[in-house]
Amino acid sequence: MWCIVSGSASAADLQNGLSWACGPMNVDCLAIQPSQPCFEPNSLASHASYAFNSYYQQNGATDIACTFGGAGVRTNKNPSYDNCMYTTFGNNKTVAANSTLSPSTSSSSVQGISVCALGFMLMASFSFL
Numbered sequence: 001m002w003c004i005v006s007g008s009a010s011a012a013d014l015q016n017g018l019s020w021a022c023g024p025m026n027v028d029c030l031a032i033q034p035s036q037p038c039f040e041p042n043s044l045a046s047h048a049s050y051a052f053n054s055y056y057q058q059n060g061a062t063d064i065a066c067t068f069g070g071a072g073v074r075t076n077k078n079p080s081y082d083n084c085m086y087t088t089f090g091n092n093k094t095v096a097a098n099s100t101l102s103p104s105t106s107s108s109s110v111q112g113i114s115v116c117a118l119g120f121m122l123m124a125s126f127s128f129l
Helices: 011-022 044-058 103-127
Strands: 002-005 072-075
Touching: 002 044, 011 044, 044 072
Parallel strands: none
Antiparallel strands: 002 072
């Protein structure tokens, strides 16, 4: 099973779920960064699906781990494409076999995503004031 975005989810829900998964939940979102195997198509739905699935698999592939406030849906169809491999429970390989990354690159990219997600969450919270 995999977790992807629901076709009825709003862009705001997708962005919130993506920011949450790649930020405070520490999902490895390196594969959806520019020049990485899951960056294209460069769309919110595609990137959110990858992040939702990564969170879902990282948290035991349980029903509750794919809710994302109604923005996530479980599927039996493997959403992997080209060199973009979606993980399954117990398999932490997310980057295509022909891609090599150094630990320092991965760590700094994840930190950059976390900072970006934090900034987005702060901006979103101020907009409600």
